[in-house]
Amino acid sequence: MSTPEWQLHFRPTPAELAEAMASVGSTAFRGSARAVLIVYWLFLGLCAPLGLTFFFWVGVELAGGPGISDLPTGGLPVTFVVLALASLWIARRVHFHTSVVSAQSRFGRATAATITPDHLIIATQHSSWQTDWADVEAVTRGPKVIAVQVSAIAFALPLRAFESPVDADAAYQTMRDWVAQTR
Incomplete structure (x- = not known):
């Protein structure tokens, strides 16, 4: 043989x-490292978009637009979902860019x-x-x-x-x- x-x-x-x-x-992400990875993705997909949602609507109100209390019922949730999806898409693009750089390297x-x-x-x-x-x-x-x-x-x-x-x-x-x- x-x-x-x-x-x-x-x-x-x-x-x-x-x-x-x-x-x-x-x-590579096992045990406690897995927990760090989960926190990382929760931050990117939850915390950052939540903060950006309120930052956006406070900015709209300061610019003379409607206040947070005057928004339509779905205003905050829709903004949050859009920003969460954008945040996750950006994170994936950043990670994918590493593979592009590697593929184009000598x-x-x-x-x-x-x-x-x-x-x-x-x-x-x-x-x-x-x-x-x-x-x-x-x-x-x-x-x-x-x-x-x-x-x-x-x-x-x-x-x-x-x-x-x-x-x-x-x-x-x-x-x-x-x-x-x-x-």
Whole structure:
């Protein structure tokens, strides 16, 4: 029986990198760190829009518009919902921008990945990075990528870089097995 190995060549897209980053983020934020992440999203989706809602309507009143007590019944809730959705959309755009910057960087433009039982090598035109499976925190799979997490770094291995969906499935399960063997 031959030892499984994969040699991939690809240029990751911002969407693939964003998916890998999100996947790694979900495994990196465990325990008390998960609570911090929840508070962060509650602040962005609840507290900030609530404050902005009142700031907006006080500004309208100071500019000569209707006072808060004179607003139509849905005025405050509608304003809050619009600002909450805008706040969450902006936050997601900021996070997605990181993947755009990464995809356009010299490191992200073109990549080769060598996957062997001993290590994962990520190489570009100018550099090479190697990690043994013992240093890999997690291997996760999403709709477009297999994400390899080393510390808080996400390496995206696009499914399209594999020979077939079956080959991608085999690589994913094999990498997870290699990581499990190091525990």
